[in-house]
Amino acid sequence: MNYKLLNIANFLVTFTCFVSIYYCHKNIFDGANNTIFINAFGAVVLVFSNKKYTYSYKKAFLSSITAALLGVIISSTLSIVIKTALAICICILIMALINLKYPPAGAIVLIPLSPNLQIQNLGYFFTIYPTITGLTIIHIFLSIK
Numbered sequence: 001m002n003y004k005l006l007n008i009a010n011f012l013v014t015f016t017c018f019v020s021i022y023y024c025h026k027n028i029f030d031g032a033n034n035t036i037f038i039n040a041f042g043a044v045v046l047v048f049s050n051k052k053y054t055y056s057y058k059k060a061f062l063s064s065i066t067a068a069l070l071g072v073i074i075s076s077t078l079s080i081v082i083k084t085a086l087a088i089c090i091c092i093l094i095m096a097l098i099n100l101k102y103p104p105a106g107a108i109v110l111i112p113l114s115p116n117l118q119i120q121n122l123g124y125f126f127t128i129y130p131t132i133t134g135l136t137i138i139h140i141f142l143s144i145k
Contacts, residue, residue, distance in 0.1 A: 017141035024137060025130050057139050060102045064135055067091050067105035068127040071112035075120065083113055 074087045091109040095101060111119060112126055119126065 013141050013144055017138060020137050020141070021130075021134050024133055057135075059100050060104075060139075061132075061135055062098075063095050063100035063102040063105040064108050064131050065127050066094055066098075066100070067109035068112070068131040069124070070094070071109040072124055072126055074109075075112040080113065084110065087113060 070091055071087055074083045074090070077083060078086070087109045088106060091106060095105060108131060112122075114120075122129070
C-alpha cells in the first residue's frame with residue numbers, strides 16, 4: 001500500500017474512532033459537553049500517525065487509569081491553579097517513576113478538575129466511564145489499523 005493511501009486509511013480510522021467515542025459517551029452524559037472526552041484522547045494522534053511510536057494497551061490503560069484517579073483525588077482540593085499544576089506534575093512524576101508513557105493521560109488528569117458538574121458527580125466512576133470506555137474504543141480501532 002502506498003504512503004498516500006495509508007494516510008487516507010489512518011484518517012478514516014481515526015475519524016471513525018473519535019466519532020464512536022463521542023456517540024458512546026453521548027448516551028450517558030445527556031446534554032453535557034461531550035467533546036471534553038474527545039479532547040482528552042486527542043494526543044492519540046501520536047499513536048495513529050507515528051510509525052515509530054509503539055502502542056502498548058497495558059501502558060495506555062495503566063497510565064490513563066492512574067491519571068483519572070489522580071484527577072478525581074485532586075479535584076476536591078485547593079484552588080484551580082494549584083490543583084491543575086499539581087495534577088499535571090504528579091501525573092508526569094508517577095508516569096516517569098513507573099515507566100508509563102501515554103500522552104493523553106496528561107489531558108485525562110485535567111478532566112475531573114473541570115467545573116462540569118456531571119463530570120464531578122461521577123467521582124471515582126470517572127476512571128471507568130469515560131476513561132476505560134474511551135481506551136477500549138481506541139484499542140479496537142488501533143487493532144483495525
